[in-house]
Amino acid sequence: MTASDAKKNFYIKVKRQDGPGKNPYYQTFELPYKPNLNIISCLQAIASNPVTIDGKQVAPVVWDCSCLEEVCGACTMVMGGKVGQSCSTLVDELMERDGTGSKANPITLEPMSKFPVVRDLFVDRASMFNNLKDIKGWVPIDGTHHLGGGPRESQEEQDLRYALSRCMTCGCCLEACPQFSLEGNFVGAQVFGQTLYFNMHETGATLKDDRLNVMQQAGGISDCGNAQNCVEVCPKELPLVEAIAKIGRQTTVHSVKQFFTGKK
């Protein structure tokens, strides 16, 4: 990095937080430009030389990542005000989209705001996995013995279930949702997608009533406000609006049945 070659350098502003409950603050870093840089490589460059533009030596920025190919969802963060995966988000794209990268208007990196911060850009996404436990997001089998061939599934159902199976629990849909908050009990689109996914499975459907009972609760399907940001930001392009409407229909029918049969 040479100061004289300013044109080839760009700036990144990172929201930092030393630990849970600590006050966040911002630090700006200067990095040499290369074409097709992704955000993860920027963070790696900062880690190798953690010096801010003020010349201050600081602790390297902490972030979470695993697969580096947009499959695991771990490196999800807010870049330039919008949520996405830092492995598949390119510096060039952000510069073009937001006109950022200059010293006066740097690219901002922030942790997701709807999850508790562990440190810097690393958040705790446990709430999503706990919600999957609540809805019994699994297919129940009662042993290890051979259960025989599975039931036949239409091509249409396969297509929808395959799309829903792509969910990587990254949290983009929740981060962009105006109804979902850190302190609120709304479960969000990720759970609705997976509820439908398991309700559509022939064996998984044996737990359908249990799942719909969870959907009926406060924070369940009826708290969705139809802003539909989830489907816009989903990196895996899950048909989340369709899932929400279908779970809405299933829960409506489930409630009517409950009303007339008295079944819990």
Added chain:
Amino acid sequence: MSQTDSKCCCGSKSCSSEPCFMAKNYFLFRRLHSLSGIIPVGVFCIVHLFTNFQIMIQQIPFVKDLFNEADIFQHEVDFIHSLPALLFIEIGLWSAIGFHALLGIAYTMQWKNNTTHYQYTNNKRYALQRITGIIALIFIFVHVATLRWRWNLGFLNTPFYAHGPDGTPLVTASTAYALQASWFMSFFYLIGALSVVYHWSNGLWTAAITWGVTITPAAQKRWNMVCTALGVALAIFTVGAVIGANTYQIKPHEMKALQAMMAGAEHYEEHAMPMDGEECPMLKDGKMPADCCPTDIAPAKEEVEAATTQPAH
């Protein structure tokens, strides 16, 4: 899952209080919230806005000629006032609006606005749905308080009377009087009523998703066209009514009757149409006031004119 596992209805993740009646029946409450907005409130608003539209319609010469009634708006309001058990209809409507508003306010508190970063159309509609809901609530309250309950809210002293002390039809005149009171009133009615229209037609669109009627994006798009068409029609009714109320010229005898009512009427109940079975008060000359007689035995026009000097009771 047993009922004791219910989450608190306050919307907080950390709340550990015992689930109340509402928390246990949360889904039912939220579905009733949706339904109460569409059926009682929404359907009433369609009728109301369409009735108001007649203020403009009856002023257009060639349209006016198509109808037998000279004052269509008066005729329709008289019909509404003649409905049996009107009080119960009003109480029903107020319960529905109150329920819808209370849950709506609680629900709106959970809103974390992010329209600056996520500028998608539906995100803006979501925000607008909440903003128009709040405006609509304030508007409906002020509208009913000043016109129906005849509260004197300072400069908003615009009570509504269906008839003058002598039976003069005052529906159009007192509506025009209310909207011509100041430029603010027309502005207030335009913004308020258009908020109601947006809130209802957008709510109709989201309700179809909520209830699981429109599942696919294609179905939602089609239903959106229907809701937009309904919204545009209602918006035309609204704007038409405000224009009509502003272009109507209050006739001197109407103004005189309106002022007589406003001067002598602290409590509107005295002048409202009597309920079924209630006796009509006799005037000094032995005639019954026109506003409490069934239409078919109402005094002839000459008699009404002759009784114009009758003081307010």
